[in-house]
Amino acid sequence: MKDKVLKLKSTMPQKIGKILLWTLVVFLLLRGIGTLFKQDETVTAQTLINSYVKDSEAKKTVEFQGKAFAESFCLEYLTLNGRDTEGYLKRLVGYIQKDIDMNMNMLTDVRTEAFSADGYKLMWTSDNTFTVDVRARVKYFNVEASSSELVKQNELMKDYQIKDVCLRIPVLEKDGHFQITGYPAFIPGEDKANVEIKPYSGKEASEGTKEAILSVMESFFKIYYTGNPGEISYYMLDSTKTLKGLEGRYEFVSLNDITVYQNTENRYYVIVKLSIKDSTNGVTVPQQYKIDLVRKEDKYYIDKMNV
Known part of the structure; x- marks a missing residue:
């Protein structure tokens, strides 16, 4: 009976595996330590922003x-x-x-x-x-x-x-x-801007519509210069928005001119020129407003108002 020859297994794969394992461990340790000293980029950015704002x-x-x-x-x-x-x-x-x-x-x-x-x-x-x-x-x-x-x-x-x-x-x-x-x-004083004023151009509303809106504007401005916010809100499309008037400091005198453009079936752009009186010294002053008007249920309401 022949003796069985035992072959020794090579330990090289285990050694290589251990080396790779320890290399990975050392790499992870070094990386972890590095993050302790490396500042978070998000924190750095926020610090820069805070510094800039300050x-x-x-x-x-x-x-x-x-x-x-x-x-x-x-x-x-x-x-x-x-x-x-x-x-x-x-x-x-x-x-x-x-x-x-x-x-x-x-x-x-x-x-x-x-x-x-x-x-x-x-x-x-x-x-x-x-x-x-x-x-x-x-x-x-x-x-x-x-x-x-x-x-x-x-x-x-x-x-x-x-x-x-x-x-x-x-x-x-x-x-x-x-x-x-x-x-x-x-x-020298600064010159005023040299700007060509282009008048608003659009389709003018009919005479009947213009007369109806004129009546609304007269009523509104009488209230605007003498009334309180509650009375003024009656004319506003969004009645929850408070619009404070002049409360008698100035008095409505007359509506001198009105131009009404019809933008859509129920939206209008109105340019109003009027006169008011200073209640302190009696001086009459011209005014002009540009108003976005909306017709709703046969009534006209102010959406926006500017000079």
């Missing part, structure tokens, strides 16, 4: 405050009194940097008063400096140098011209505080 809000605050600072300076800068130049310079000290000489060569009888200022444009020139364009309304008092003191005082109360003055004012911001860094420049 910076944007801070910049808006600086712009708002800087514009108000420039407006306040403008009022002081354009208010002159030739008899009190020292007081004028003292008023400006709180606004301007020390090396700017604001002395003006003005006659004794010069008198101006800036009574309103509106900053209408802000332009950044560096990280912490900008210019503000301000439009001011100024009273220029007309006083003759040869007039007596009593006459001068009386003239100051009644004899003046009002003119618009525009300034470009350089401003520096530091830690929420502001300073004028140079001489304000007198600049």
Whole structure:
């Protein structure tokens, strides 16, 4: 009987398997450790967004405050009194940097008063400096140098011209505080936009429809200028929307002109020109409204109303 020869199985596959297994374990461990130090991309993005929003809000605050600072300076800068130049310079000290000489060569009888200022444009020139364009309304008092003191005082109360003055004012911001860094420049006012107005064109409604809508508009505007929101809501397509009127501050005088366009079977575009009276001083003022009107169950209701 022949002895059976035993063949030893190779351990190489097991070794390779163990190596692969440990390699995988080490890889997973390293990857897991890496994620502990690597910031989540979602968190990073949100952090960037929050930072941007915060910076944007801070910049808006600086712009708002800087514009108000420039407006306040403008009022002081354009208010002159030739008899009190020292007081004028003292008023400006709180606004301007020390090396700017604001002395003006003005006659004794010069008198101006800036009574309103509106900053209408802000332009950044560096990280912490900008210019503000301000439009001011100024009273220029007309006083003759040869007039007596009593006459001068009386003239100051009644004899003046009002003119618009525009300034470009350089401003520096530091830690929420502001300073004028140079001489304000007198600049021309901005021209109004050169836009060709195209009149609304469409199919005009019949005379009968126009007369019916005219009657509704007259009734509505009488209520709009004197009534309360509840009374006004009677004329609105959506009566749940509150429309506040003028409540007697102005009075309806007359409806001067009306044009009615029929857009669909039951929708109309109405242009109304009317006159109202200021109840305080009695001045009659022209007005114009553009109204989207809807006919519903033989009644007309206001859907939208604009100027």
